[in-house]
Amino acid sequence: MVDDSQNHSHLVPRRFSRRSFVRAMLTAGALGAGAAVLFEVASQRSVVTPNVVPPRLDPQLRSTLAAAQALVLPSEPNAPGSSEVGATDYLEMALGDPRVDEDDKRTVLVGAEQLGSKAHERFGTHFAALPLAKQTELLNEHSRDDDGREWLSVLVVFTLEALLSDPVYGGNREGAGWRWLGVSASVPRPAAPWQVALAKKAP
Amino acid sequence: MNTDFDVCIIGSGAAGGAVAAALSAAGRSVVVLEKGPWLHDSDFSKDEIAASRRGVYAPDRKSEPQVVETYDDDGWNARPTPGTGWDFWNGSMVGGASNLMSGFFHRMKPDDFRLRSALPPIDGADIADWPIGYDDLEPWYTHVEQAVGISGRVTSHPLADRRSTKDFPYPPLTENPLAKHIDETCQQMGLHSVPVPRAVLSVPQKGRGSCSYTGLCGEYGCATGAKGSSRAALLSSALATGRCQVRANCMVRRILLGPSGKITGVEYMDPTGQIARVDARIYVVACQAIETARLLLASAGPQHPAGLANKSGMVGRNLLFSTAAWAKATLPLPKQSPEIRQALEAKLPWINRAVQDFYFFTDDVTGQKRKGGTIEFMLSPPNPISQALSAAFSGEDGPLYGLPLKRRLEKSFATERHLVFEVFADWLPHKDCHVTLDPSVKDKWGLPVARVRVGKHPHNKKVADFLLARGVEILTRLGGEDIIKSSRGAPATNLVAGTCRFGDDPKASVLDKDCRAHDVDNLFVADASFMPTAGSIPPTWTVYANAFRIARTILGQLGG
Numbered sequence: 001m002v003d004d005s006q007n008h009s010h011l012v013p014r015r016f017s018r019r020s021f022v023r024a025m026l027t028a029g030a031l032g033a034g035a036a037v038l039f040e041v042a043s044q045r046s047v048v049t050p051n052v053v054p055p056r057l058d059p060q061l062r063s064t065l066a067a068a069q070a071l072v073l074p075s076e077p078n079a080p081g082s083s084e085v086g087a088t089d090y091l092e093m094a095l096g097d098p099r100v101d102e103d104d105k106r107t108v109l110v111g112a113e114q115l116g117s118k119a120h121e122r123f124g125t126h127f128a129a130l131p132l133a134k135q136t137e138l139l140n141e142h143s144r145d146d147d148g149r150e151w152l153s154v155l156v157v158f159t160l161e162a163l164l165s166d167p168v169y170g171g172n173r174e175g176a177g178w179r180w181l182g183v184s185a186s187v188p189r190p191a192a193p194w195q196v197a198l199a200k201k202a203p
Numbered sequence: 204m205n206t207d208f209d210v211c212i213i214g215s216g217a218a219g220g221a222v223a224a225a226l227s228a229a230g231r232s233v234v235v236l237e238k239g240p241w242l243h244d245s246d247f248s249k250d251e252i253a254a255s256r257r258g259v260y261a262p263d264r265k266s267e268p269q270v271v272e273t274y275d276d277d278g279w280n281a282r283p284t285p286g287t288g289w290d291f292w293n294g295s296m297v298g299g300a301s302n303l304m305s306g307f308f309h310r311m312k313p314d315d316f317r318l319r320s321a322l323p324p325i326d327g328a329d330i331a332d333w334p335i336g337y338d339d340l341e342p343w344y345t346h347v348e349q350a351v352g353i354s355g356r357v358t359s360h361p362l363a364d365r366r367s368t369k370d371f372p373y374p375p376l377t378e379n380p381l382a383k384h385i386d387e388t389c390q391q392m393g394l395h396s397v398p399v400p401r402a403v404l405s406v407p408q409k410g411r412g413s414c415s416y417t418g419l420c421g422e423y424g425c426a427t428g429a430k431g432s433s434r435a436a437l438l439s440s441a442l443a444t445g446r447c448q449v450r451a452n453c454m455v456r457r458i459l460l461g462p463s464g465k466i467t468g469v470e471y472m473d474p475t476g477q478i479a480r481v482d483a484r485i486y487v488v489a490c491q492a493i494e495t496a497r498l499l500l501a502s503a504g505p506q507h508p509a510g511l512a513n514k515s516g517m518v519g520r521n522l523l524f525s526t527a528a529w530a531k532a533t534l535p536l537p538k539q540s541p542e543i544r545q546a547l548e549a550k551l552p553w554i555n556r557a558v559q560d561f562y563f564f565t566d567d568v569t570g571q572k573r574k575g576g577t578i579e580f581m582l583s584p585p586n587p588i589s590q591a592l593s594a595a596f597s598g599e600d601g602p603l604y605g606l607p608l609k610r611r612l613e614k615s616f617a618t619e620r621h622l623v624f625e626v627f628a629d630w631l632p633h634k635d636c637h638v639t640l641d642p643s644v645k646d647k648w649g650l651p652v653a654r655v656r657v658g659k660h661p662h663n664k665k666v667a668d669f670l671l672a673r674g675v676e677i678l679t680r681l682g683g684e685d686i687i688k689s690s691r692g693a694p695a696t697n698l699v700a701g702t703c704r705f706g707d708d709p710k711a712s713v714l715d716k717d718c719r720a721h722d723v724d725n726l727f728v729a730d731a732s733f734m735p736t737a738g739s740i741p742p743t744w745t746v747y748a749n750a751f752r753i754a755r756t757i758l759g760q761l762g763g
Binding site: 073097098100101102103136152156157165168169178185188190191193194197201202 | 240241242246248251286415417419474585587591601602603606612613616617
């Protein structure tokens, strides 16, 4: 992977995916049909879209992702968590962003599908319906091996983007993330997500 | 001769903008063909997702791939760039990558123009002297200070530039008081912490606003007009003459050579996807080094079977970057003196300091004089997502999550500031670092793409490692903790040069000393492709200066 120091340092690479694993999972049909179709919809989304309408996640997959994001950023009385900042709305929008790495989209969906399957196999219920302690246990177990850690890394990246990006992207609701960490938004702020802003300039 | 324009410029970045401004000011008619869209000051925001996380101002590699060749155990392997982590694209829009630069401006030093003569040779590196010297470029460096707008202050130090004017036309930007602390610490270490000039206006000028001190120059477009992009500073005045036309969303497919051996026109895809043509008396290519080489190679024909202006076989060869390395230190607020703490808590982003005491050094093994480079200090730019990711991934074992992540985020944002330095070291010209045309991969226009072989000389990393160590000594002395370092000998892909080196020998160079193609009388290459060596600084000031220099030659060739 190239060192993308560029004009200033990025300590964390922008992409984490284990390409071959993810591709194998996709072609082996291990994905639920919903997620596979969702992925195809997301990847075909045109750049020049006047309104950025995110593809809707399958409800069960969405609830697994929301629960996992809540484990990444739990809610507290004096500090917002993933649900207050709209992290799953953000993720849904990001899945429709043509500039988000396709492998990262696949990774986050595949891992969530697997987590959901484990919950059903082990406890006979949805991941999101489990008590927090069981969710935590499953997530820890799931992210122990290389691929699971890859999935968790991608999920953390999306969730932190949701926390601190401009609210036009669906997260950081009313600037709650910025307020919590004392961040003053740099100006000028965007009026719209980049796809809308740049669509007007495309040929 | 009846042509559409006097000059056709392909590419509207630093070099293209400078040539357009100079020629239209002198009464010549100019058309500039730009592949990307036309974005204005009002289109730029400090949207971290767009500018930094998604890189939306550069082409999408899915529709505009390039091919990268890297050396693995089984030899050279070529792969299309999507999904590899490699990305050679930079800003694609009117003004090009100059819209997104940080604008830390440095002049090359006299020996940079003659590294072959001035220093012992390095095996496996095809270092060539430039056919011009510092004195040839000095007046143009000075011209750029006014034309583009450089703010700064001259100080005295061992490697201070010889200047024809006393000081910069614009006063330096307001600095964070930490800069003074860096000056004092360096002085105690026997080093010179030098103020770095910025291509950023400190006062409003010529219809452009001044810096608004967001601290977000690199990767971001400038909403105030303060940054000296070729769009804000140069194309604006070119357009105002009424003699310059900029055609955005126009991708040049081929340059057409006539039977007389002169270029007769340029074929491009207009915004509707139709093929259009334009002709001029003189043509200037300035697409950044990789794409310039690609265009020349793709414009091969019966008279130039190996590529336009490529009788030497040198087009695409000796691709250069800057060798990148960096380090980051944490300055915990509670541990700082009240004075430093106050400085760090102030919303003053600019440090603007560099150390060039190691611009040359003595190799401790051979005792030979070697070219070193530049260590440039800055506060970590205020990108909150990037800061959060650094905090989350600060351990060895995967990311933090849950309450430990939240507490770590609070600690980072409330109690830490981060001081960074970047290293700039020469990327040595290498026989396995070059651009060719890919035989099969095509872009969305159906055109064969550039194939970039990234071979690197091991000396690059040795120099970067040496400079990294010197910089870390300074960070440590400043009280920096938890220092994170990176030196992988990797190329900084935003600083790209070489591929059409200039020189006096037509067998060993593509361009003459005025950047005119040896083989094609009405073709010039104005971007950093001309450089036989690319220096150990960001080269943009040199690109601007040289482009103004050769514009004078172009004007003479037009007969005025």
